Structures are given as C-alpha cells and as structure tokens.
Amino acid sequence: GAGVSQTPSNKVTEKGKYVELRCDPISGHTALYWYRQSLGQGPEFLIYFQGTGAADDSGLPNDRFFAVRPEGSVSTLKIQRTERGDSAVYLCASSLGQGNEKLFFGSGTQLSVL
C-alpha cells in the first residue's frame, strides 16, 4: 500500500475485554513501531520491531500489553483485560530499517474503553 494502514480506525470495548489492533506497514519497511497518544499529548513509545523480533519493548506499560509481528510485516498489538485508562489513539509507524530515521505514521486506532 501507499502508506501505513491501521485497522480498525475506531474500537469501542467494555472494561475487562480483550482487543487486537492491527498495523500493516509500508511494503519493504523492516522497522515497525507502536506508539500511544492520549488526548492533548504527544505520542509515547510502546514497542519497536526490527524484522520479526521485538528489539525494544521498554514502553509497554504492563503485562496486559503484548505485540507480535510473526512474519516481519503485519503487526498486532494485543491488550488484555482492558481498563478505562487504556483509552487513547494507538499509532503505528514504520521505516526502512535500522539506521533510517524517517518514521511514517498511520492514522491510528482510536480505542475507547467504556
């Protein structure tokens, strides 16, 4: 595709439920990042993949959050036992790879936990 694609664009769930957010990076981009953006704030780093492996997951807030990228392309961010405080826009970004600093962001998934 032409850009980073994120689905769904909006997700409404109830407290305690499990959600999956999907990111389809730009073709050929080996690096993939997840960020979380709360209302009125800048994006906060969650996790970075280089290829299939999570090279840096230091931003994941707790063990309810998990992300995978099994084939080195599409990534899924998984949130278990959602809490109201998880409500935010989850952004995915990709880049050509290690050493290339230009990140291309998707439009994000707006997650609302009721």
Next chain:
Amino acid sequence: QQQVKQSPQSLIVQKGGISIINCAYENTAFDYFPWYQQFPGKGPALLIAIRPDVSEKKEGRFTISFNKSAKQFSLHIMDSQPGDSATYFCAASGGGISGTYKYIFGTGTRLKVLA
C-alpha cells in the same frame, strides 16, 4: 532526562506572519531532532528534521534553529497560511547510536493561522 519540553501549548498567528515553536531537551545523547505536523484524525507526518552538527536547516517556509549548548531547538514557519493550522510536535531520539529511533515527543503546539 528523557523529557522534551515544548512551548507554547497553543499559538494564534495572522496569515503571512511567522509562527515560532520552541523545544528544550536534557539528554545530550540525543542526535536527531524531527518536527512532526498532525491534522485531526491523522497520524503525525514528518515536516523537517535536524542533527546537532548544524545550527540551522531550512526547507521551503519551514526552518529549524538548533542551539546545542543551550539544548534547545525551534521551528519557524514563515509566511504562515491557514492550511498550516495543525498540531506540531517536536521530538528527539538517540537513534544514531543504536539505530533505534525511539522518539521522545514534546506535548504539542496547536497552531491556528487566521485568514
């Protein structure tokens, strides 16, 4: 030490005027400083970026000024247009060392350019 402080929080400028947004950082290991523009409902888009080996970078109407000793950098938008109305984020990373461009973002500046 990982924070990037951005000001002002909001800015109103007349069409044709100059918009100036400032950022300050503490971590001297940062070596890449991008500015991102974000419209409502969209993801951030890279506008312009600078490395600390230069004091200024200009691309069209957008200029970054960088002061390494003060650990500050700023975005100047010349001849501001209503279409520039958006939220602007500064960021910093130490990616040149590790290759991991884990950006630390500022809190954003909402710019409104009056027609």
